[in-house]
Amino acid sequence: MVCSHLAGLEQELIRSGASETYRGQAWSDNCREWVYFDLVLDVVSIAERFGFEDPVAVHENNDPKSGQERGFICRLCHDGIMGRLEGAKPFK
Numbered sequence: 001m002v003c004s005h006l007a008g009l010e011q012e013l014i015r016s017g018a019s020e021t022y023r024g025q026a027w028s029d030n031c032r033e034w035v036y037f038d039l040v041l042d043v044v045s046i047a048e049r050f051g052f053e054d055p056v057a058v059h060e061n062n063d064p065k066s067g068q069e070r071g072f073i074c075r076l077c078h079d080g081i082m083g084r085l086e087g088a089k090p091f092k
Contacts, residue, residue, distance in 0.1 A: 002033055003077035005056050034080035039091040041071050041083035
């Protein structure tokens with residue numbers, strides 16, 4: 001389970017039946033738990049709906065070598081919820 005800052009989004013994604021593709025320490029010691037879903041997260045509408053503000057921020061990586069992802073990170077707890085950049089069902 002991710003931190004309380006991102007838990008509401010995680011629970012909603014799970015309830016929606018979204019396919020979880022990875023859960024764990026993603027790519028560095030600066031990550032605690034990151035959860036990846038096979039969806040394109042509409043970060044603008046999700047941030048507005050959940051009222052995300054510091055310490056939650058949008059994270060995007062568009063490097064095809066290290067993985068393409070977009071989602072949210074918690075800068076305080078080092079957790080993340082990620083989706084794909086493209087090619088999957090959108091989630092608002």
